[in-house]
């Protein structure tokens with residue numbers, strides 16, 4: 439027996455961020471560094487020219503240096519997205535097109551075969567492909583055949599700080615959808631009761647984790663509870679909402695049979711041993727955010 443079969447909340451926007459260092463290697467490193475000097479470099483492999491530059495050509499020929507390309511080319515293909523136009527641009531004197539932004543085109547002006555020139559970033563960040571902001575309509579940048587690079591080449595950075603960000607939606611399904619809908623809209627915490635052993639499971643799920651019988655009735659659970667175990671988190675990791683050190687606890691809410699893991703906000707980590715020992719009483723402190731997730735509880739506070 440269930441209520442609200444059609445959970446309003448079907449998913450949650452979520453994100454994974456992965457900061458890491460990119461090791462570009464010599465060819466890509468020099469290519470990126472030279473973009474801030476507004477120069478497009480390719481690598482030379484005998485009579486073959488590779489753009490963007492590589493250490494070895496697709497045929498395995500090692501590079502025998504760099505050449506500078508005129509910042510001019512032709513649109514090979516393009517697609518419009520909600521964030522702008524992406525195109526494949528074949529730079530003059532090269533074979534393989536480069537994917538980049540197409541910017542500054544009037545409506546109807548952009549077509550396959552259109553002549554384009556490099557649009558350089560006004561404030562280059564260094565070591566970024568966006569120091570070449572994209573390609574816009576050709577307006578008379580000077581053309582030349584691939585030529586020797588004049589002056590000194592930039593040094594390649596050995597490592598570049600980088601962050602990969604992946605946005606996605608976390609699908610909730612019926613049980614989490616119903617639960618988090620109550621959390622977001624009414625600050626209501628509900629579990630589901632096992633039809634056999636009558637334990638109340640929170641977070642809710644379709645089957646009991648102890649006797650595997652199906653669950654049935656939704657049951658309101660209090661926002662107060664009892665600590666079963668706690669620990670102090672000292673290390674930093676991605677996705678943390680609190681700056682370490684902080685107290686982390688397994689809490690059984692009044693009326694529930696299972697443990698919920700959350701943070702304790704009003705206890706100094708040095709005092710965790712005594713103040714958040716098993717048996718300590720806690721209460722949820724609701725956040726101003728209404729995200730429809732456990733982050734809607736800012737933290738739990740110890741109540742004396």
Ligand SMILES: [Zn+2]
Pocket residue numbers: 632633634635636637646647648649650651
């Ligand atoms: Zn059960």
